[in-house]
Amino acid sequence: MYILKLKTGFSAAHQLTNAYDEKCNASIHGHNWKVLVEIKTEKLINNMVIDFKKIKEIIDELDHKNLNEVLDFEPTAELIAKYIYDKLVDFLLKNKKIEIIVTVWEADNASITYFE
Template sequence: MKVKTEGTFDASHFLENAGKCGNLHGHRWRIKVSVKGEMNGDLLWDFRNLDEVIEELDHTHLNETLDFNPSAENISIYILNRFKNDYPDLEFKIRVYESPKSYAEIETNEY
């Protein structure tokens, strides 16, 4: 079984050692989550799991909220690890868009 969900949040950040992106700026971030696994009951995975992540990050300054350099790549790893820890039997693909055409993507078997 596969399920997919997505959501958005607004947050500011800056990237260390990244030219113009080293300046404080903000994005409307979009996260897409794909989940694959065996059904054990009525739900494979609760969509509210993504809502919890979005609530944590929405309208924050990511450099203060997270303890790592908040690039799209690092945020995708953070979300993947969070979901893998809670659901080790499921496979995930995480996409983190920082603009409509630019995103980082990671899957369970890549990290």
């Protein structure tokens, strides 16, 4: 079994319409989002789990963006984690025996983990 872990991040703004957290409210504001991608697999493709660069590419698409403009859903940390997960699933579809776990930190002490 192999476990890939990539820690990276991106800086981006968002605005939430249904915010119930006073600090993360309806005003547009930015975060330095941190992301941890973990991929577990027994089977390698081209002797790799996945090229680290491919994961970076998916996440770099969000860097220095207004997430409300580039994503077609409300950009909560929850849905951003699922978005990155889904992009990785699309790419890794040919490898059925994989487990993907994506954690997104909106702040140092606040994270969301998504997996299926």
